[in-house]
Amino acid sequence: MEVIEHYIQLRKAFPNADEEEEIHTTIGELAEHLCCTMRNMNLIMNKFMNHGWINWSPQRGRGRKSVLVFYLPLLQAAQERFDQLLQGNKLEDAYVLASTMPFSMREMLMQGLQGQFGLRSDQDARGRIDTLRIPQETPFETLDPTQAAMWGEVGIIAEVFDRLVQYNAERQVCEPSLAVAWESNQEGTVWTFYLHKGIRFHHGKILDAEDVRYTFERILSAQESPCRPLFDSIHRIETLDELTVRFALRFSNYMFPDLMSSMSASILPRDMELDPMHPMGTGPYRLTRNHPKLLVLDVFPSYFRGRAYIDRVEIWQLPQSGLVESIIKRDLFPDGQARSVQHEVQGGVYMTFNMRKEGPQQDLYFRQAVQQLMDPQEMVEALARTSVQAAYSLVRDESREQWMTELTDKNEHSEQNEPMDRPEQFEHDHLFLLQASKPRPEPSADSSLARASKLLQRSCYAGQIMEVWVEEGEKMEADMAWFAQRCELIGLKVHVMPGNPVNAVYHDEFSSCDLIYTGEVFDEHLTLSLLTMYTFQNTLLLIALDDQRKRELENECRHVVMIRDTTERLRTLLLLENRLIQEALLLPAYSFREEHAHHASLQDYRVRAFGMPDLRRLWVKRSPVTDEGTGSYPAYIPLW
Missing domain, CATH: 1.10.10.10 (Winged helix-like DNA-binding domain superfamily/Winged helix DNA-binding domain)
Incomplete structure (x- = not known):
């Protein structure tokens, strides 16, 4: 010492x-x-x-x-x-x-x-070692792909494992990954996948069709598996040879390849039992250390798509800090040489209700009163944040607008040819979505409070204190401080209780609470993200929902995967979201964006859906004047 x-x-x-x-x-x-x-x-x-x-x-x-x-x-x-x-x-x-x-x-x-976060390049006896350090503030509870629900956990799983299929966000199509190709019958009830040859797991085993069968039979055999509803169409799995696996389904599922790109569909080796904190996959990085304050990923040199550039990734557990982001960036980049990457997060912050508990939240009038109190535009204006935008859906406006354009073009084409197969309520729903995709008029505080007060008086609320669980953190706790002030103005008594989302998801932390304020982050595959939100049992929305409504959502999602047309699928899921909003079970508040800043030497710096740099693309262009032994390339990566 x-x-x-x-x-x-x-x-x-x-x-x-x-x-x-x-x-x-x-x-x-x-x-x-x-x-x-x-x-x-x-x-x-x-x-x-x-x-x-x-x-x-x-x-x-x-x-x-x-x-x-x-x-x-x-x-x-x-x-x-x-x-x-x-x-x-x-x-x-x-x-x-x-x-x-x-x-x-x-x-x-x-x-x-x-200031230590970003990329550090060191020279030692092994040669040049490039290490990327990333901060994160939410502890890891599990890295089991069938269980993980937290953003940080899913980010690690994306690097440790591969899936049969990968989603190309730029082209918006499913592409080969562990499977070199796949095919189905006309009805979408039988799907056959053909595997790449010679793919190795991190412990050396060669991937084969039996590993694929083991992975999905493990999901289907566990009645309590949170991702089981996502794959409930699977009836039987057959291995035709060591590189061919066939899925026979209970009903038509035209989204089956998309489901195979889900993180929950990560392929496991059958010759060893999964350790949920030290998993073994085929991905570009293998997990070599998982300590409460440090998780280490080392490059997997035998990765079948080619070795990743970054040698080591360190995920450091940091407590929340009140340090202003601009000060961090100024300290990291005093010469102003930072390059910024804007990451528009798909998803957003929302409020829901604990429908598993008796109380005023079971009353639609009460939920609608809270909906008025949580007016998104008024919240954003009151909190004066530049990085957020009032939202009336968890789907960003531009995504809705793109979908509406595609749908309009398709309708015009259908009118010229043959009628499109669609529900009778289509015209009404179409109009509703057109209205929902546009910004709402700005209500005055008096009008929204007056509506909230009237709805509260019509409800069964009798003056009891309502417990509000909020995901801990300076910004979201400030949101609920604003909400509590609004509640006081109309006589609604609330007690705000900040909590750890890990405990909420895995340890039932908010079971005694009445209102839940949290957020949902989607990945690049929007349709799959919405489907997952309504079927994966470890989402906070479903944890808070009663069994009957959960079954109804599962039935709706079963209908979605039977739709052949991709645009129609998204339309159906957006209508489902609108129904939850109309029933005041889902109260969107705002969407947000993150800003990453990085040294100019870090090349191809792209942010993945869960807020982590895309490690499969990132590389370093060292300056000729960089010291031969060590180079430091800072990066400001927002805490997970």
Whole structure:
């Protein structure tokens, strides 16, 4: 242990003492605080005095008190050691040091840790090693693809595993991945997939058709598997040979290849039981360490699509920090050489209700009153945030507009040829969606509050305190502070309870709450994302929904996968969302965007749906003047 670490250890033992204040203590107590023998304690104390950090007048004999005076403040000592560790690239030791400090000091040190994120290029005996460090604030509960529901978890799963099919967001089509090709019968009830040859799992096993069968039989055999409804069309799985697998379905499913691109459809090896915190896949990165504060992904050199450029990815667990983002970016990029990447998040923040609990939330009038109180435009204007936009759907406006254009073109084409097969209510629903895709007029606070008050009076609400669970975090908690003020104006009593989304998803944290305020992030495949939201049982919307409504959603989604036309599928899912909004079971608040900033040397920096750089594309263009041994390329990556 370095001498300054001994000093920090001793200084923390006297937290209430000021610098230059005399402290009366025994030699035995000092040895105990330093966790060493009397002899070593004397050596250490003399080193402290040689550095000018303390003054010490030892008094020997049983019960006799020595006089100790500190001169070096704890924060200054911790900062000095912290900086030494960072300079030596000992990020983990720096993190441990910071985490042992009192709260205010810990926050200051952790802010300094932000500057360590991005890409670091080091030269050692193995050659050049490029390491990308990413911060994240939500702990990992599981990396089982059939269970994981948190953004960060899904981001890791995307790198560790592959699926039979991958979705190309730029072309908006499904493309081969582990499967080189697939085909189906005319009715969409039998699907056959042909696998690539020679694909290796991280532990060396060659992928074959039995691994595919094992993966999906594992899902179907677990009645409580949250992703089981997504694959409930599967009746039987056959392996025709080592590279061919056939799925026989219970009913037509024209979305089956899309479902095979779902994270839940990640292929597992059959020769080993899945460890949910240390999974084994075929992806470009293998998980080599998973500690509560650090998860490490190392490149998989034998990846069948070619070795990834980045050698190592470190995901660091950081506490939430109140540091303003612009200050972080200024500190990271003092020369102004950052390049920004705007990431428009598909999905958004919303409120729903705990329909598994008795209470006023079972009353439509009550839910509609809350809907008026949660007016998106008024919230966004009141909170004055530039990175958010009022939303009346979890689907971004441009996506709706694109779909409406496609639908209009299709309708015109259908009128010239043959009628389109569609429900009788199509014209009404079409009009409703046209209206929903446009910004609503801005209501005054008085009008929305007046409507909320009238609806509340018509409801069964009787003055009880309603518990509001909110996903913890500065912004969303501020949203609910604004909401609570609005509630008070019309006599609705609420108590806001911030909570960890991990505990809410996996440990039923909000079962006693009445209202839930959270968010949903979709990936690039919008139709599949909506379908997953309504069928994957670990989404917060479904955790809060009663069994009858969940069954109704599952039945609706079963109808969706039987639709051959892709545009019609999305239309049906958007109508389903609108129905939830009309029933005031889903109250969209706003959509948001994230801004990544990165050094100009990081090339092809693209953000994936879950807020992580696309590791399969990212590479480094080192400057000719970069030091031969080490290069540092900072990146500001918003906390997950």
